Amino acid sequence: MALTTKKKKPARAPEKKAPEKRPERPAARGFMGRGRGESTYIQQADEWRGTTVQVCGLWPFAVGTGTPMVGVPLGRHIVTGATVCCDPISWFQRAKLISNPSVFVLGKPGLGKSTLIRRMATGLAGYGVMPLVLGDLKPDYVDLIEAMGGQVITLGRGRGYLNILDPGEAVEAAQQLADSGHEKEAKQVLADAHGRRANMVSALLTISRQAPPNDREETIIDRGLKYLDDHFEGVPVLADLLQVIREAPEELRSVALDRGSMERYKEITEGLEASLIGLTGGGRLGETFSKHTTNPMRRDRPVVYDVSAIDDNEQDLQAAVLLACWSAGFGTVNVANALADAGLEPRRHYFVVLDELWRALRAGRGMVDRVDALTRLNRQRGVGMAMISHTMSDLLSLASEDDRMKARGFVERSGMVVCGGLPSAEMPQLTDAVPFSQAEQELMIGWQDPPAWDPSTGREAEPPGRGKFLVKVGGRPGIPLKVELTPVELGVSDTNKLWHEQSRADGRRARRQSAE
Numbered sequence: 001m002a003l004t005t006k007k008k009k010p011a012r013a014p015e016k017k018a019p020e021k022r023p024e025r026p027a028a029r030g031f032m033g034r035g036r037g038e039s040t041y042i043q044q045a046d047e048w049r050g051t052t053v054q055v056c057g058l059w060p061f062a063v064g065t066g067t068p069m070v071g072v073p074l075g076r077h078i079v080t081g082a083t084v085c086c087d088p089i090s091w092f093q094r095a096k097l098i099s100n101p102s103v104f105v106l107g108k109p110g111l112g113k114s115t116l117i118r119r120m121a122t123g124l125a126g127y128g129v130m131p132l133v134l135g136d137l138k139p140d141y142v143d144l145i146e147a148m149g150g151q152v153i154t155l156g157r158g159r160g161y162l163n164i165l166d167p168g169e170a171v172e173a174a175q176q177l178a179d180s181g182h183e184k185e186a187k188q189v190l191a192d193a194h195g196r197r198a199n200m201v202s203a204l205l206t207i208s209r210q211a212p213p214n215d216r217e218e219t220i221i222d223r224g225l226k227y228l229d230d231h232f233e234g235v236p237v238l239a240d241l242l243q244v245i246r247e248a249p250e251e252l253r254s255v256a257l258d259r260g261s262m263e264r265y266k267e268i269t270e271g272l273e274a275s276l277i278g279l280t281g282g283g284r285l286g287e288t289f290s291k292h293t294t295n296p297m298r299r300d301r302p303v304v305y306d307v308s309a310i311d312d313n314e315q316d317l318q319a320a321v322l323l324a325c326w327s328a329g330f331g332t333v334n335v336a337n338a339l340a341d342a343g344l345e346p347r348r349h350y351f352v353v354l355d356e357l358w359r360a361l362r363a364g365r366g367m368v369d370r371v372d373a374l375t376r377l378n379r380q381r382g383v384g385m386a387m388i389s390h391t392m393s394d395l396l397s398l399a400s401e402d403d404r405m406k407a408r409g410f411v412e413r414s415g416m417v418v419c420g421g422l423p424s425a426e427m428p429q430l431t432d433a434v435p436f437s438q439a440e441q442e443l444m445i446g447w448q449d450p451p452a453w454d455p456s457t458g459r460e461a462e463p464p465g466r467g468k469f470l471v472k473v474g475g476r477p478g479i480p481l482k483v484e485l486t487p488v489e490l491g492v493s494d495t496n497k498l499w500h501e502q503s504r505a506d507g508r509r510a511r512r513q514s515a516e
Contacts, residue, residue, distance in 0.1 A: 049083060067479055070095040072123025074116065078468065078480040086471050086479070087120045088415050089129055089349060089384040098415030098473055101384035102375065105469075106411075106430070107420025108448050109390060112467045114140040116418065116483055117353055117386050118492070122148075124351050125302065129384070133304035133353045134329040135322040140355060141304045143492040150302030153295045155321055156309030161291040162324050164200040165225070165236050167193040169299060173335045182342045189338050193331060194229070198222050200327050201241070205275050207320050208285060217272045219255045220245065227251050238290055242276040245269055285320050297328055299336045299348070305329075312359075319367055322360050326370065333381055350383045357387045358394035361407060368403040375410055387414070391422060392429040408433060417472045421448030421465030440470060440478045 030037045049069065055062040071090035073083055092101035103120075107113045118141065121131040125148055133141040142152050154160045170193035177186035201221050206212045213221070224244045228236045245252065248265055258265035277283075280290045297303055305325040310318050329352070339345040354360065354371070361367050371387075378385045387410060389395060395407035411417060411433045422430065422444045430436060436444075447465025454461055470478040 068095055068097060070097075072120050072127075074119055074469075075467070075481045075483040078482055084471070084479055084481040086416070086481075087124055087384075088386070089124060089351060090127070091473075092379075092384070092415060093349075100379055100413060100415040102378060102414045103384075103386050103416045103418055104411050104414035105386065105388045105418045105420075106391060106422060106426075107469070108422065108465075111420040111447070111463065111465050112469075112483060113388050113420060114138075114355060115467070115485065115489075116469060117355065117388060118144050119483060119485070119489065120386065121302075121351055121353065122489065124384075129349045129351050130300075131302045131304075131353065132329050132333075132350050132383075133355070134325045135305050135307050135354070135360065137308055137310075137318070137356045137359055139304070139306050139308040141353065142306050145302050145304040147492050148302045150304065151295065151298060152304055152306055153297065154306045154309070155288060155325070156307060157286050157288070157317075159309050160294045161288060162321070162328065163235065163237055163291065163293045164204065164289050164324055164327070165197050165228075165238065165241065166293050166296070167197065167235075168296060168328060168331055169335050170331065173339055176344060177338065177342055180342065180344060185338055185342055189335060192334050194225060196327050196331050197225055200324060201225075201238075203323050204279055204285065204289065204320055205272075207316050207323075208275055208278055208283065213272065213275075216256065216268065220252055220269065220272060223251050223255050235292065237280075237292060238276060239280045242273065242280060245273055245276070285317050288317070288321060289324065297332050299332045303329070315362070318359070322367070323370060326374070330374075330381065333383055337382055347382075352378070352383050352385045353388075354385065355388045357389045357410075361395070361398060361403070368398065368406050371410065372406045375413055391426050392433070393426065396429060415473070418469050419444050419472065420469050421445075421463075423448055434472055435475050436472065436478070440472075443480060444470060 027038075029039050029042060032038050067077055067082055067084045068091065069083075069085050071085040071094075072087040073085050074087075075084055076082065077084050088098065088101045088103040091097040092099070105113045105116060121141075121144065125131060131141075131145065131148070131150070133145065136142060145152055155162055167190075170189050174186040174189045177183075177189065198218070198221055202213055202218055205217075221241070224241050227244055227249055228240060232240060248262065248269075253265055256265050256268045258268060279285060280287075305321075307318070307321050307325070310321060312318070333350055336345065336348045336350075340347040352374075354374075357371070361371065375385065375387075392408075392411070395410065396404050398404050398407055417434050419430070419436075424441075424445045427436070427441045427445070431441070447468050449464050451460040451463040467483040468480065469483065470480050472478045
């Protein structure tokens, strides 16, 4: 038996390794491999905006925007980096996105609420809308209005006076209307001015007495103002109204129902006379309303009433001054609307700013009702409104249940709600008024965290929520944005001027001098 042996195959030569195939084009992160420029981080691509006509040749690289492009450019979308344009007047008038030209801004202090509104006011001024800051309690808007060439009207003890009996520009406007054949409109303008003056006298008496005047006293005030219009030369002040009540003309005695007895007339008007003496003689409300207006408001310029000199402890004076500022401001708006309706002047729209609203609401009785009336009628008066407060708790901590319900309606009726960083305890109250999703709530809670501490520099980093806001309109998804300021805006947005210089007081030197 023959044995066969299997031949072994010769060992193969090792195969040559194929050269690595390089991509002809760079991948999403660049050319792959060592030393070929592959990047582990891809920066966001730059975006440019244009109209459909301008970018039609760039197809298919053009995409539609995810945020409205109508209004004041506020900043960039936090997620996409796209520009976000937003303001209540443009979204109401041009974009038809909201049903009421108003915005309510909520957020913790120091996160940029006033800066956001200043950006809106600046942009709207470019569209021809006049900013009206009817009571700046800090002040936050004086530098901006001065930069715009507007009016800064300072009020406070010894700093400026506001005559509540001054009809302002109503008399000249009525004469202008009458000369052009609009007799009916002229009478309406004068009647509106008369009503505002009577309401302001009643409002000041309410704040001074902590109780409203009775019906007979209001009638005497109304008839006294008409008597002054007919018999007084020039613009009267409260002292002139007091003098008319003391002189007791027949027109006032008839409505006082004195039955022909002067003694009875004096008894009826004694309380009213005493209250007016308090308003004209430097009582609790000072002399702010006792003299002629030092700086009359104009309807063709941006205006800010600087009332920051009034101490926070003088809540009655703050309430009275704010009411007087609002009365004068909306009186000017009515005059402008009447002249525009008659075709004598161009139509003007105004952007009314009510900053630190919680302080105004707590200032005294009648403030909530006054703001409530403004928020219901601002659309008919042709004004946009911005109301600013810290939290919903500020609105829901008022004394009476009626005031709390009305204050909550301010947020519910606003065309848009803009929220910055808020604590988690605010969310139940906020979501009762506006439907925020869970993700939106967590976003706002994260913005209110304190800033990090940098041990290398010894300074705090920028707060995570500074300049970040969520624009919410009804049940639509919110638009998160970060406000970005220009160098010029930074110059008028400095609210820490008093902290730029270090204290120069030398304690050791003072103690040494006192010892000597």
